[in-house]
Amino acid sequence: MDFINVYEDSLRAESYGRLEFPGTYYLAYRDIPGILEKYAKGKKALDFGCGTGRSTRFLKNLGFEASGTDISADMIKKAEEFDPAGKYIQVTGSSIGTFDDSSFDLITAVFTFDNIPGNEKRTGLLKELGRLLSGTGIIVLVDSTPEIYVNEWLSFSTKNFPENKKTKSGDKVKIIMTDVEDKRPVEDIIWFDNDYKELFASAGLKLIETYKPLGYPTEPYNWINETTIAPWIISVLKK
Numbered sequence: 406m407d408f409i410n411v412y413e414d415s416l417r418a419e420s421y422g423r424l425e426f427p428g429t430y431y432l433a434y435r436d437i438p439g440i441l442e443k444y445a446k447g448k449k450a451l452d453f454g455c456g457t458g459r460s461t462r463f464l465k466n467l468g469f470e471a472s473g474t475d476i477s478a479d480m481i482k483k484a485e486e487f488d489p490a491g492k493y494i495q496v497t498g499s500s501i502g503t504f505d506d507s508s509f510d511l512i513t514a515v516f517t518f519d520n521i522p523g524n525e526k527r528t529g530l531l532k533e534l535g536r537l538l539s540g541t542g543i544i545v546l547v548d549s550t551p552e553i554y555v556n557e558w559l560s561f562s563t564k565n566f567p568e569n570k571k572t573k574s575g576d577k578v579k580i581i582m583t584d585v586e587d588k589r590p591v592e593d594i595i596w597f598d599n600d601y602k603e604l605f606a607s608a609g610l611k612l613i614e615t616y617k618p619l620g621y622p623t624e625p626y627n628w629i630n631e632t633t634i635a636p637w638i639i640s641v642l643k644k
């Protein structure tokens with residue numbers, strides 16, 4: 406399948422870099438501090454697929470010594486601009502970079518696997534991430550649920566892509582981010598819950614908890630579907 410990572414693009418990087426945590430994105434990050442407080446032991450962190458560094462800076466603000474890696478030179482360049490003292494490394498699509506085994510207490514991948522096609526590639530990368538994890542370390546993955554691609558949201562629209570409804574596991578799907586200037590559709594890969602479970606098992610990782618955060622009516626957002634349908638899935642894994 407031809408799949409182009411839409412984030413290898415300077416205009417997209419510029420636009421994404423201004424994003425922060427509006428609307429539906431807030432829900433992806435809202436519960437992370439509590440999850441890390443519960444499961445993370447130690448402060449050495451790697452943010453795989455750091456993009457413009459939003460997720461890496463989020464970890465640093467929580468007190469982690471976090472470095473970021475990304476396949477996109479444009480995204481890494483923006484991450485460095487936002488955090489000149491930080492450590493951001495460009496990696497190739499098939500490698501996670503050169504790090505010592507068991508050297509991280511926490512590895513995060515926030516929306517990264519939404520952009521990685523093919524089971525084999527995903528398994529290889531996840532296995533490699535597992536190798537970098539310390540004995541008590543955890544991996545936290547934040548990904549899109551299949552439902553995000555067939556509903557409307559505060560921060561996303563999919564109504565122009567009815568073809569998303571007919572997709573099967575591993576197919577390409579389109580979604581528009583409404584909080585950024587760049588309204589070109591983002592192309593992702595759709596994965597279902599069972600795909601993730603199989604992926605974790607083949608990468609030799611144990612799923613210890615899954616979260617599907619919903620919006621609360623009391624939050625200061627005009628939620629659309631966020632209070633009843635979860636747009637994100639958070640998976641906590643260990644070796």
Ligand SMILES: C[S@@+](CC[C@H](N)C(=O)[O-])C[C@H]1O[C@@H](n2cnc3c(N)ncnc32)[C@H](O)[C@@H]1O
Pocket residue numbers: 410412413453454455456457458459460474475476477480496497498499514515516517520521
């Ligand atoms: C939607 S962005 C999320 C960025 C960041 N984690 C955040 O929450 O703001 C997904 C990122 O994953 C990166 N990515 C995709 N495939 C990758 C791979 N094989 N290795 C490293 N990064 C990858 C993309 O370049 C993109 O910057």
